[in-house]
Amino acid sequence: MCQLLGMNCNTPTDIVFSFTGFALRGGLTDEHVDGWGIAFFEGAGVRHLVDYQAAVHSPLAELIKTHPIKSKNVIAHIRKATQGKIALENCHPFVRECWGINWVFAHIGNLNDFIPELNGNYLPIGNTDSERAFCYILQELRLRFGVVAPTQSELTRALQQLCGEIARFGTFNIMLSNGSALFVHCSTELHYLVRQFPFNTAQLSDQDVSIDFADVTTPQDRVAVIATQPLTTNETWHAMHAGEFMVFVDGAALNHTS
Amino acid sequence: MCQLLGMNCNTPTDIVFSFTGFALRGGLTDEHVDGWGIAFFEGAGVRHLVDYQAAVHSPLAELIKTHPIKSKNVIAHIRKATQGKIALENCHPFVRECWGINWVFAHIGNLNDFIPELNGNYLPIGNTDSERAFCYILQELRLRFGVVAPTQSELTRALQQLCGEIARFGTFNIMLSNGSALFVHCSTELHYLVRQFPFNTAQLSDQDVSIDFADVTTPQDRVAVIATQPLTTNETWHAMHAGEFMVFVDGAALNHTS
Numbered sequence: 001m002c003q004l005l006g007m008n009c010n011t012p013t014d015i016v017f018s019f020t021g022f023a024l025r026g027g028l029t030d031e032h033v034d035g036w037g038i039a040f041f042e043g044a045g046v047r048h049l050v051d052y053q054a055a056v057h058s059p060l061a062e063l064i065k066t067h068p069i070k071s072k073n074v075i076a077h078i079r080k081a082t083q084g085k086i087a088l089e090n091c092h093p094f095v096r097e098c099w100g101i102n103w104v105f106a107h108i109g110n111l112n113d114f115i116p117e118l119n120g121n122y123l124p125i126g127n128t129d130s131e132r133a134f135c136y137i138l139q140e141l142r143l144r145f146g147v148v149a150p151t152q153s154e155l156t157r158a159l160q161q162l163c164g165e166i167a168r169f170g171t172f173n174i175m176l177s178n179g180s181a182l183f184v185h186c187s188t189e190l191h192y193l194v195r196q197f198p199f200n201t202a203q204l205s206d207q208d209v210s211i212d213f214a215d216v217t218t219p220q221d222r223v224a225v226i227a228t229q230p231l232t233t234n235e236t237w238h239a240m241h242a243g244e245f246m247v248f249v250d251g252a253a254l255n256h257t258s
Numbered sequence: 259m260c261q262l263l264g265m266n267c268n269t270p271t272d273i274v275f276s277f278t279g280f281a282l283r284g285g286l287t288d289e290h291v292d293g294w295g296i297a298f299f300e301g302a303g304v305r306h307l308v309d310y311q312a313a314v315h316s317p318l319a320e321l322i323k324t325h326p327i328k329s330k331n332v333i334a335h336i337r338k339a340t341q342g343k344i345a346l347e348n349c350h351p352f353v354r355e356c357w358g359i360n361w362v363f364a365h366i367g368n369l370n371d372f373i374p375e376l377n378g379n380y381l382p383i384g385n386t387d388s389e390r391a392f393c394y395i396l397q398e399l400r401l402r403f404g405v406v407a408p409t410q411s412e413l414t415r416a417l418q419q420l421c422g423e424i425a426r427f428g429t430f431n432i433m434l435s436n437g438s439a440l441f442v443h444c445s446t447e448l449h450y451l452v453r454q455f456p457f458n459t460a461q462l463s464d465q466d467v468s469i470d471f472a473d474v475t476t477p478q479d480r481v482a483v484i485a486t487q488p489l490t491t492n493e494t495w496h497a498m499h500a501g502e503f504m505v506f507v508d509g510a511a512l513n514h515t516s
Contacts, residue, residue, distance in 0.1 A: 044383050045346025048306055059325045067317045088303025089360075097354065100381035102347075120405030121379060123358035125302050147378030 002092075002108040004190070005076040006175040006226040008182035010250035013223050014068035015040075015076075017211045021204040021231045022076060023061045034086045036078040038064065039093045039104040040071040041179040046102045047071075050091035073177045077106040089126035093175075096122060098138045099149040101178050105134040108228065109171025109187055119143075133172070137162050152181060152249075159183050160245040167243070175226065182248040184226055186240035192226040193237050194252060202232045222251030260350075260366040262448070263334040264433040264484040266440035268508035271481050272326035273298075273334075275469045279462040279489045281319045283336055292344045294336040296322065297351040297362040298329035299437040304360045305329075308349035331435045335364040347384035351433075354380060356396045357407040359436050363392040366486065367429025367445055377401075391424050395434070410439060410507075417441050418503040425501065433484065440506040442484055444498035450484040451495050452510060460490045480509030 005022045007015050019038070036058065037050035047069060051058045077092035084090040092106035107130035114129055121142055122135035140162055141155070150158070159176065163185035166172050173190055176183040184190060195202075197220075199213035226248070230237035240246065247254040263280045265273050277296070294316065295308035305327060309316045335350035342348040350364035365388035372387055379400055380393035398420055399413070408416070417434065421443035424430050431448055434441040442448060453460075455478075457471035484506070488495035498504065505512040 042346045045308075045349070047308070047346060050303070050305070059321060063317060063321055088300045088305060091303070097381065097383055099378075100383055102383055120357075120400075123355065123405075125355055125358055125360055142378075147381075 002080050003078040003228045004106055004108050004173060004175055004226070005074075005231075006177075006182050006184065007071070007074040007223060008177070008248035008251055009072045009221070009223045011221050012070035012072050013221070014070050015074050016065055016068045017202070017204070017209070018225055018227070018231055019064055019076065020209060021206040022078070022227065023065075024206040034079045035091045036061065036076070037091045037093050037106070038074065038076040039095060040069050041073040041102070041104070041177065042069070042071055044102065044179065046095055046104060046179075048093070048095050050088060052086050052088060052091060073104075073179055073182055075104050075106050075175045075177055075182070077108070084126055084128035087126065090128050090131070092130060094131050094134050096134065096138055098141060099147070101149065103138060103176065103178050105137070105174065105176045106130075107133060107172065107174045109173050111166065111170040111172065114166065114169040133166050136166070137176070156183070156247050156254075160185075163245055164243070173228070180249065181254070182224070182226070184240070184246045184248070186244045187242060189228055190226060190240040191228070191230050191237040192224060192240065192246070192253070193235055194222065194224045196222040196251070201234070203234045205231055205233050224248045224251045224253065260338050261336040261486045262364055262366050262431060262433055262484070263332075263489075264435075264440050264442065265329070265332040265481060266435070266506035266509055267330045267479070267481045269479050270328035270330050271479070272328050273332050274323055274326045275460070275462070275467070276483055276485070276489050277322055277334065278467060279464040280334060280336070280485065281323075282464040292337045293349045294319065294334070295349045295351050295364075296332065296334040297353060298327050299331040299360070299362070299435065300327070300329055302360065302437065304353055304362060304437075306351070306353050308346060310344050310346060310349060331362075331437055331440055333362050333364050333433045333435055333440075335366070342384055342386035345384065348386050348389070350388060352389050352392050354392065354396055356399060357405070359407065361396060361434065361436050363395070363432065363434045364388075365391060365430065365432045367431050369424065369428040369430065372424065372427040391430070394424070395420050414441070414505050414512075421503055422501070431486070438507065439512070440482070440484070442498070442504045442506070444502045445500055447486055448484060448498040449486070449488050449495040450482060450498065450504070450511070451493055452480060452482045454480040454509070459492070461492045463489055463491050482506045482509050482511065
């Protein structure tokens with residue numbers, strides 16, 4: 001299966017530690033060899049790196065580890081193809097503009113017979129169920145709210161409803177970000193934790209690497225990390241349950257409804 | 259001033275040779291230090307790399323030279339900021355989807371008081387005149403042709419007309435690609451050449467580097483390269499004239515009207 005990784009912070013933070021363990025699952029400690037991708041928000045801009053080589057063999061993945069990029073919102077994805085051929089246009093995350101804002105989306109799971117009517121405002125470039133779902137979500141947001149972005153709470157309600165609707169077609173573990181919030185829907189498997197003061201040492205599950213976050217943070221920093229499976233062995237990861245929808249802002253879970 | 263580089267080919271080709279000279283203009287042999295970017299079509303997908311470090315100091319630029327990416331359509335841009343702060347969202351090329359197709363756009367020059375009415379289908383994320391022009395072009399294409407992509411000749415006529423309209427607001431040297439064609443409008447300065455059989459040795463202007471294309475091509479290969487200023491010293495570059503609009507497909511100039 002595929003793997004998702006998301007990070008939402010109150011201060012720009014590099015994702016090297018989490019990405020190091022995560023990238024190993026792309027072909028070394030797990031079987032996800034059909035491409036990978038990562039998108040970093042930097043201000044209003046998005047740095048979007050995708051590849052259809054396994055992450056463990058990708059020079060781009062190596063670059064991310066050697067040249068840390070600091071971001072408040074990151075979404076990464078490692079792909080084991082279920083629908084759609086192995087091609088760049090089918091690599092997650094996907095990026096589109098809505099309301100003059102970048103939106104980043106990644107999905108794991110499979111949707112069956114999800115063929116929504118698309119009015120042309122957002123059309124898939126590739127042929128995955130995932131990109132189709134992303135286009136449908138943005139189309140529906142535009143239909144509901146017109147040309148002006150809604151408030152965060154209006155947006156949250158709309159996204160939660162849309163995720164629930166799409167999840168009826170199959171498995172819909174997703175992460176979606178507009179650069180300020182990270183929206184997460186769980187169908188089957190997602191875990192999260194919030195790192196904040198006092199910071200401790202964390203030990204990666206996939207490699208003998210640890211980091212003492214107290215050395216690289218200030219007491220004000222707060223970082224939420226969300227991943228398919230826990231990435232560290234000595235921290236408490238919370239399992240999301242089926243149908244749960246969460247919103248992370250400034251490194252904290254805003255609401256917790258299902 | 260900024261620098262533009264485009265490549266359109268009949269077979270996927272790496273741009274390392276041209277990019278090597280071009281990247282040197284980003285802070286070493288010229289003064290373009292406010293960021294750079296490049297977009298490669300790979301099938302329907304786009305690999306989009308942007309940075310606000312000078313290209314000569316950028317690890318991403320180094321990666322492009324050490325890990326050649328083969329593409330039939332490439333657009334690259336080195337930026338000296340005129341409008342818009344130095345930020346990722348203001349780095350060219352810009353990428354948007356229209357008709358389920360990726361579109362890539364880069365511009366050099368300055369538009370004065372170009373504030374078109376935007377209906378919300380494509381809204382700028384940053385604050386450059388360039389991205390505003392790109393959004394306007396895609397909006398107008400959608401308004402004219404609806405949800406189905408027009409033929410190449412319809413598209414060419416529409417783009418030529420739109421470029422002429424926008425160019426009345428200032429300097430509009432642009433490159434635009436949908437992955438099959440490379441559309442080019444010249445206001446002040448652009449040069450192009452077509453490399454085809456029999457291939458010869460080319461010598462970069464900006465560095466003591468040469469390549470014998472006969473060693474790395476087949477007789478069927480054809481590559482059009484378009485750049486602000488000629489990149490090589492021993493090939494014949496054709497200067498485009500003010501108001502000229504060209505379309506390159508499969509490495510050849512399709513039409514030649516102004």
